[in-house]
Amino acid sequence: MSSLWHPFADMASVKDDEFVVSRGNGARVWDEAGREYIDAKGGLWYCSIGHGRGEIADAVSAQMRELAVYDIFASTANRPAIELADRVAALAPFADGAVFFTSGGSDAVDTAGKLALRYWHALGKPDKRTIVHRERSYHGMNAYGTSLAGIAANREGIGALIPDTASVGSDDTDALERLFSERGDQIAAFIGEPVIGAGGIYAPAPGYWRRVQELCRARDVLLIADEVICGFGRLGTWFGCHRFGITPDMITCAKGITSGYLPLGAVIASPRLQEPFWTTPGAALFRHGYTYSGHPSVCAAGLANLDVLEREGLLERVSRLEQVLDAAMRPLAELPQVSEVRSGVGLLxxxxxxxxxxxxxxxxxxxxVKGCRERGVLTRGLAGHSLQVSPAFVIDEAEIGRIAEVFAETLSGVSVGTGV
Ligand SMILES: Cc1ncc(COP(=O)(O)O)c(C=O)c1O
Structure with missing residues (x-):
């Protein structure tokens, strides 16, 4: 029996049934018994450059030998944090962004939520405290993320930790417009994933994001794009905002920023958000940060990861593979066991x-999910109803084809009432 308490796990069954992964290379991993699997979910959406990249290990090792860790509180800095902030800011859909590093995506969401409130307070509008989110959304598991969960099960037994939130249908811009006109003076920000991820992979309705941006601007509501999954190439563009042609006020990101090799998140704040804090000394302070914000070894991994994404043209590869994945997965919709296949936007x-x-x-x-694993493909259930596909960008066409085959074989063995 294990002492390891697994996240999101029914420990009563998992404690005696762990699946131990021990090695990875490209889009594949191996378990402790040496069995090989195609990692259809790319870890937890993060492993963009693929597993087993020696260059990340080398970059981190070199940084650890020089200066493994040092904080960036107050005026202290370290070179990898400065360089990574510059590079990430340069990739954002707005010019002159400022990058606030966190330890992961949930921290980034909490940081963005607090920054939105602090911003309005600094501007003399302390009543603007409500953050609006979409149904089906997932924004992590910290206080804001739990309270902004569009997946109700993620609040079960806990409730909303932060009372000032509101929810709207995931594509419902009319409801958003009504909410903004009724309560706009209390609304600090709207947060949404460019493509909803953990809630089941839902691309937005055509024109959705442009309309949301219009409404936010008209009602003076900050727009936060939660790019923890979509950021750094998953949709074939650096950010999902590029793909949908919008310019948010803040971006939250994590995962693909290091391809998951080390834990890192960030908030990219547009000049509007910086203004109260960056202009007049002594005027306003964002009293917030984490011990490991800007951790130099982690940032070294981030820099090496961006090098790989750029050098190998992996965003272009995603754009090409988007159609390959779509063509492979679509036919599964014909199976009686399947109600819908959602694909065609990025490597999702x-x-x-x-x-x-x-x-x-x-x-x-x-x-x-277990049946697929027995056939050599790792996936997982999303929101209790869908199988996740979000592989490394280095996956090849044959591997994509194999994922579809294994899904088809496994699903075909399921009949109503009798299981796999
Ligand atoms: C859109 C989104 N936001 C936030 C998070 C939370 O990130 P983390 O698990 O790194 O805290 C996730 C994680 O999957 C996510 O998908």
Whole structure:
């Protein structure tokens, strides 16, 4: 029996049934028994450059030998943090961004939420405290993320830790318009994922993001793009905002910033957000930060990761593979066990298990995930209804084809009421 308490796990069953991954290379990983798997989910969406990249290990090792760790509080800095901030800011959809480093995506969401409130307070509008989110959204598991969870199960037994939130339908700009006109003077920010990820992979309705941007500007509401999944190339552009043609006020990011090699998150703040804090000495201070904000060894991993993404043209590769993945996954929609396939925007796909199949056997999604694993493909259930596909950008066409084959084989063995 294990002493390791797994995140998001039914420990009563997992404690005696761990799946131990021990090695990775490219889009593949191996378990302790030496069995090989295609990692269809790219770890937890993060492993953009693929597993087993010696150049990241080398960059981190060199940095650790020089200066493993030093904080960046007050006026202290370190060179990797400065360089990574400059490079990340240069990739953002607005000029002259400032980068606030965190330890991961949940921290980035908390940071953005607090910064929004602090910004309005500094501008003499302390009543603007509410943050609006979309149904189906996932914004991490810290206080803001839990309270902004569009996946209700993620608040079960806990409730909303932060009371000042509001939810709107994930594509419902009319509801957003109504909410803004009723309560605009209390609304600090709107937060959304360019493509909803953990909630089941939902691309926005055509024109959705431009309309949201218009409404935010008209009502003086800050727009926060949560790019923890979409950022750093997953949609074939540096940020999802580029793909949907919008310019937010803040971006939250993590995962792909280091391809997950070391934990890192960030908030990229546009000049508007910097203004109260960066202009007049002594005027306003954002009293916030984490011990490991700007950790030099972690930032070294980030810099090496950006080098790989750029040098190998991996964003262009994603744009090309988007169609390959779409073509491979679409036919699964014909299976009676599948109600919908969502793909075609970036290297992302979800295969939704039909409601009647799930109703007939509540554990069926987990059983399908296990069935795929037994056939050599790692996926997981999203929001209790869909299979996740978000592989490394280095995946090849044959590997994509194999994921679709294994899904088809496994799903075909499921009949309503009898399971895999
Ligand atoms: C959109 C989004 N925001 C925030 C988070 C939280 O990031 P982390 O798990 O690094 O805290 C995630 C994690 O999946 C995410 O997908």
């Amino acid at each position: 796909a979800a295969v939704e298990i039909a409601p009647d199949v799930r109703a007939a056997e509540p554990g069926v999604v987990d059983r399908i």
